[in-house]
Amino acid sequence: MNGLTLPAWLSGSANKALAAPILIIMMLAMMILPLPAFALDIFFSFNIALSIIVLLTSLYTVKPLDFMVFPTVLLVSTMLRLSLNVASTRVVLTEGHTGPDAAGKVIEAFGHFLIGGNYTVGIVVFIILTIINFVVVTKGAGRIAEVGARFALDAMPGKQMAIDADLNAGLIGEQEARSRRTEVAQEAEFYGAMDGASKYVRGDAVAGILVTVINIFGGLIVGMVQHDLAFDSAIKNYTLLAIGDGLVAQIPSLIISTAAGVVVSRVASEQDIGGQLINQLFAKPEVLYITGAIIGGLGIIPGMPHIAFLLLGGALGGGAYLMKKRKAKIAEAPPVEQEVAPVAAPEMEEATWQDIMPVDTLGLEVGYRLIPLVDKGQSGELLRRIKGIRKKFAQEVGFLSPPVHIRDNLELKPSAYRIALKGVEVGSGEAYVGQFLAINPGMAQGALPGTPTTDPAFGLPATWIDAGMREQAQAMGYTVVDAGTVIATHLNHLITTHAAELLGRQEVQQLLDHLAKESPKLVEDLVPKVVSLSVLQKVLQNLLAEGVHIRDMRTIIETLSEYGPVTQDPNELTAQVRIALGRAIVQQIFPTSNELSVITLDSRLERILMQALQTGGPEGAGIEPGLADNIAAQTERAAQQQEQMGLPPVLLVPGPLRPLLARFLRRALPQLRVLSHAELPDSKTIRVTSLVGGQA
Structure with missing residues (x-):
């Protein structure tokens, strides 16, 4: 045996998935179940260690998204401290009469070490730590997170446009563009989550003060009334326990609040906080020279602590001298960068067949002001409308059109759009988000204030109007639609008009495969025994070119099976198919008459x-x-x-x-x-x- 093998539920991703539920259950259990003093020591030590880990992790992060789980860590750590406060309060009030070690050695040690036998000093130190955490660190970090969230949201459109510009210029690939878009969205979500999570820490500081006060007064009442302790003994035991308990919780809270401030206050860079401090704060020898001279000058003033100031001034001056000497040595060194530059320079990759991108059968390009209509993150309604268009087209015409590839195009006007068929423009227009297009169907009375235009789908006279004019325009007989409906209607009209061009061999084969599920023998006897796939495609395209739907594929195939052995001319076969579809063609034109x-x-x-x-x-x-x-x-x-x-x-x-x-x-x-x-x-x-x- 090479070693012990852990069970599946203790190794790999299984225990990672169980970590969070177990931690939450433990915190809830601490609030409900009594804990012994030794368990409190373990959990308080873990709380301190967790706060130090969080602080060090925040110092070594290069950018905020490297510690994306930090808002959740804030919530969990806050709930952990509150759970420990509840558990320790139960022990303090029930066992505090036995002595200062009733709630464990950690609380006793913090009480003795920080209070030093003077309860007034302990209370003052606790209040000062709380004020620093609540008023300074947490409030500042929350404000930075709030402003950061606003700026991140305001900058999202510009960053998205920059990504799309790089993608259109070929500087980045589709995968990298998708990754950068995700990062932009996550950055805004991170600052928004940090803004909300900072409220937990501020609430924790207030709760810490209240818990400490309750422990002191509650302990006096319990000790003097229930356990017959003297006032001096009660105040000694319960104040020590309450202050120790508050400090044990407040110090980790202050550490994590500092970590939150470090994360949200840093500017994105390729270095961690330590590297930025050293390289930017102590980078200029002149600054250290001047600072050393000022500190040294203070040291020679009578009454000042000469040794401290002079030692610090000398250290700053010596550090500045060594830094300037090292920079001079680097400047005199041979330029090795020039030797390795040609090797390190990236070379342009050779062209491959992967560089040839297939042409999209159907494409929709929009200006940047129309991006909200096609952005999933902004609940773009045009995406839903396009799905409905394809579904309706398949139900009415008889085959599934190719998907519509949507992308933004910075070369278009901000409110313009372009519809392309196999890479060639077949339609274009402009649509204004937030406005409505009032179309005159020929019976409207009166003119409307707005931007005159033409309905892009059917060429009818129209006017772009403000949203407040919508009801008035409808009352005057206009057909009023929003920007998404304008684009969707235009796209639907062009898809129907060019249905014959959309029916390629792949679509014909998919149509046959779909029909073969219900009538396999019918399809098997036709292609390729009677007619080839290309002849069938040409017949179907002839029908679609004249607006004839091909839903009744059974009749079409039966007619081709009958006349296919006589002729292979697609035009003659189309004429026979039209006769067989006569009733459907007439009903399509005259549905009720x-x-x-x-x-x-x-x-x-x-x-x-x-x-x-x-x-x-x-x-x-x-x-x-x-x-x-x-x-x-x-x-x-x-x-x-x-x-x-x-x-x-x-x-x-x-x-x-x-x-x-x-x-x-x-x-x-x-x-x-x-x-x-x-x-x-x-x-x-x-x-x-x-x-x-x-x-x-």
């Missing part, structure tokens, strides 16, 4: 386009430019009439012409839906509202 109000083509124009289609192929290269312009203009006027009547703009054409006109009119009239006769269900009636080509 059985009568379909549509635009149609003049019969002569249909014949001309059919001839052009046969001549120019499926791309319609045979359409004359003049005829194309005439068709576009008449269709645009007809679509505007449909929208003015509150009807969706729908153009109904023969099946062979539908792909041609859909592609031709998509750019000029993105809101126009082009349907073929074969896509309409038999249960629907058709009402023609406009005719395109009647004058052609």
Whole structure:
């Protein structure tokens, strides 16, 4: 055997996790259960040792966050002292009549050593220690912590921007940026916790005074009434015990209060407190020369303690001489730094494949004033809205869009945002946190004071107004939304518009994997036996490009399985899928009406386009430019009439012409839906509202 093996609950991280609960239970037990005098000696000694450990740890910390648990240590040490006060008070009042050692040797020793047989001196010393702790050390440390917390909170946005600037410039990596952001947040939390924890120490000082007074008067009553002690004996025993008990608790309290002041009053540096004191306080020989001369001059004045002043002045002068001599020797030494500088200089790392970062499919960049909308620490509501947008998109359209990568961009205006698709900007705008966007849907009456603008999603006239104008704007017929809703609506509109580009091969494969959980045979028979994954992707993209949802993947796959062996042309397969999805397409456009109000083509124009289609192929290269312009203009006027009547703009054409006109009119009239006769269900009636080509 190489040695004893500790059980799991006594080693590793298990005992660390149990340390805090055990300590709290022990403190509560000390308040409730009586302790013998020997146990009090052990706990009082541990309390003194703990305070010294805390003080030395605070002196050797380089920055406050190195001792991040210090506020909790303050609370635990304060509760430990109060628990010991309760336990010792019980022993003092019950056993104090037996002599000054009734509460243990530690309390007796502190009482005899500091009081020296004079109770008045002991009381005065105890009060002075309490005043120093309560009025000077604790109050000052609490004030520094309070101011530090305020400055840390005020400086957080600037520090976050500096971190983001370094990240954007490539000076630091994502991991280091995340670590520095966490450190900035922890610094503010630390000073805030120290501000609150200092109140515990101040309360402890007050409690120490009250406990001591209670022990003295309570001990006199108990000793004289219950134990028939004389007044002299009672005052001797109980005063000694009370003052000793108060000093045993107050001295560790003063030490820990000093440690708190050291931690919060230091300025961040790469050195501990000792190194800073030596290197900064005694760094200049001139200061020591002048100080030594002044102290030495005081020593030669008649009536002054000559030996003390002259010795100290000589020591300061000698120290200054040695320091100046050492600096001169260092200055004359050869510059060794120049020899090692080229070796120590960091070299630029070679470029690797890891330097190539993938382009985010969807990206949202915001100015620094919009950071609160996307910051989790500030309960950014835009993050929740974006999650809702993706969930709603998946439920309505039929596939899960890629996640939105959010980052701040210092190159943007403070209130601007930018939406990118595969690294290319597809939309941008401005949103003002704290203000509301009043959008005129066309029926609003009157003008609003504010900043005129345009709704970034749909191009409607709008005005940025103050929060106090919100109800008035709604009463005037405006649609009023906040800054987060503006960005979320714009993002949702762009995601829906570019749904076809968001559907990559990875998304198609994930869609098939999801469908295969319920219908594995259906998916297995289609890909790759009938059509390839790329053909399926192209068909789905064709549907999405014209606003057709792909939720009904079962119908889509069954149609492709039927017509896939006949043709592999994605456009022809798309036409067959559209016919199979006819009812869903019509319901998507006309959700409640059985009568379909549509635009149609003049019969002569249909014949001309059919001839052009046969001549120019499926791309319609045979359409004359003049005829194309005439068709576009008449269709645009007809679509505007449909929208003015509150009807969706729908153009109904023969099946062979539908792909041609859909592609031709998509750019000029993105809101126009082009349907073929074969896509309409038999249960629907058709009402023609406009005719395109009647004058052609």
